[in-house]
Amino acid sequence: MTIAPEEDRLNAQIAFAVEIDKLKRVIRRNHLMDGSRRENDAEHSWYVGLLAMILGEHAPAGTDIQRVVAMLLVHDLVEIDAGDTFIYDAEAVAAQADAERAAADRIFSMLPGEQGAQMRALWEEFEARQTVESRFAKALDRFAPILANHHTEGGTWPLFKVKASQVREKVRIIEEGSASLGVYALELVELSVARGHLSE
Amino acid sequence: MTIAPEEDRLNAQIAFAVEIDKLKRVIRRNHLMDGSRRENDAEHSWYVGLLAMILGEHAPAGTDIQRVVAMLLVHDLVEIDAGDTFIYDAEAVAAQADAERAAADRIFSMLPGEQGAQMRALWEEFEARQTVESRFAKALDRFAPILANHHTEGGTWPLFKVKASQVREKVRIIEEGSASLGVYALELVELSVARGHLSE
Numbered sequence: 001m002t003i004a005p006e007e008d009r010l011n012a013q014i015a016f017a018v019e020i021d022k023l024k025r026v027i028r029r030n031h032l033m034d035g036s037r038r039e040n041d042a043e044h045s046w047y048v049g050l051l052a053m054i055l056g057e058h059a060p061a062g063t064d065i066q067r068v069v070a071m072l073l074v075h076d077l078v079e080i081d082a083g084d085t086f087i088y089d090a091e092a093v094a095a096q097a098d099a100e101r102a103a104a105d106r107i108f109s110m111l112p113g114e115q116g117a118q119m120r121a122l123w124e125e126f127e128a129r130q131t132v133e134s135r136f137a138k139a140l141d142r143f144a145p146i147l148a149n150h151h152t153e154g155g156t157w158p159l160f161k162v163k164a165s166q167v168r169e170k171v172r173i174i175e176e177g178s179a180s181l182g183v184y185a186l187e188l189v190e191l192s193v194a195r196g197h198l199s200e
Numbered sequence: 201m202t203i204a205p206e207e208d209r210l211n212a213q214i215a216f217a218v219e220i221d222k223l224k225r226v227i228r229r230n231h232l233m234d235g236s237r238r239e240n241d242a243e244h245s246w247y248v249g250l251l252a253m254i255l256g257e258h259a260p261a262g263t264d265i266q267r268v269v270a271m272l273l274v275h276d277l278v279e280i281d282a283g284d285t286f287i288y289d290a291e292a293v294a295a296q297a298d299a300e301r302a303a304a305d306r307i308f309s310m311l312p313g314e315q316g317a318q319m320r321a322l323w324e325e326f327e328a329r330q331t332v333e334s335r336f337a338k339a340l341d342r343f344a345p346i347l348a349n350h351h352t353e354g355g356t357w358p359l360f361k362v363k364a365s366q367v368r369e370k371v372r373i374i375e376e377g378s379a380s381l382g383v384y385a386l387e388l389v390e391l392s393v394a395r396g397h398l399s400e
């Protein structure tokens with residue numbers, strides 16, 4: 001493997017920087033907390049990255065929070081090509097894996113070799129959920145839309161006819177990353193049910 | 201100083217999380233790189249945070265990049281109250297300091313005491329530009345809109361009648377944080393002048 005000269009490295013990094021601007025145009029299902037519009041992947045990535053900094057004490061002791069932040073800043077880049085998948089659409093979720101892998105091949109390989117490999121490794125770690133860092137990162141990724149839905153009269157839940165049982169199942173992913181956030185998320189779910197914003 | 205019980209801490213952190221969602225609705229002057237719309241502060245914060253990870257090797261040796269990332273994720277939170285200031289509007293920039301300080305008082309004090317102080321310290325460090333981390337962070341904050349303008353036929357430059365001499369002055373802030381990014385930014389500026397997207 002040859003190391004690219006310094007100028008080539010910077011040019012590759014800038015090309016990557018121009019490419020990832022597209023994440024600002026990938027639209028998610030959930031809305032902002034004032035209900036004004038749907039959220040995009042870039043602002044979502046900022047939000048969960050900052051949540052990791054704020055809620056880090058609710059991860060298991062010894063969790064490397066800075067790695068969690070890094071993981072969350074890159075976790076959705078593959079959606080530039082593959083698009084956002086609604087987690088309650090089981091068929092779409094299954095088809096998504098191949099598309100995301102192809103996207104990772106294209107996008108991370110724009111960077112200089114070892115740097116692209118490092119970024120891709122963060123994404124693979126996030127997806128595999130085998131480390132405390134990735135389990136906490138995924139927990140925050142699931143926690144954020146529950147918080148948003150709770151603050152927008154159910155948000156995507158009534159809109160896409162999602163049932164409380166389905167949401168409770170997703171809360172397990174949060175519990176696996178953070179016991180206290182899992183408890184808190186379940187309380188939000190039950191409160192939403194009680195208010196009639198989420199149906200059994 | 202009393203330490204809040206665990207549940208109160210989490211409630212305070214969640215109230216902060218709900219509050220900062222508003223950053224997604226603070227609109228900046230510059231446009232996305234496809235020119236489709238103006239950028240918001242939340243997606244901008246994600247973008248520069250990820251730029252720090254990608255361009256970290258262009259900071260002085262020994263720069264703590266993870267601290268730079270953290271700083272960039274919080275650097276615009278005060279704009280929830282104070283709004284975005286166009287850096288070429290000297291009068292507005294002068295009036296902004298007090299408004300941002302009042303915003304910092306309100307927003308960071310929503311967090312548990314020592315955590316709010318830590319987050320505020322990151323913001324103060326960013327503003328003061330006395331450390332290599334804050335100088336590199338500020339360099340990226342200035343670099344991103346130049347890259348965006350360069351990719352949108354001058355973007356905000358012709359729109360707000362900004363002159364090349366003014367942009368070259370702003371490039372000095374980039375040079376102070378990263379010699380190589382300073383050189384690169386100046387090349388973008390001269391290229392934009394040559395293409396007629398920025399006037400002398």
Ligand SMILES: [Ca+2]
Nearest residue numbers: 276279284285
């Ligand atoms: Ca700003």
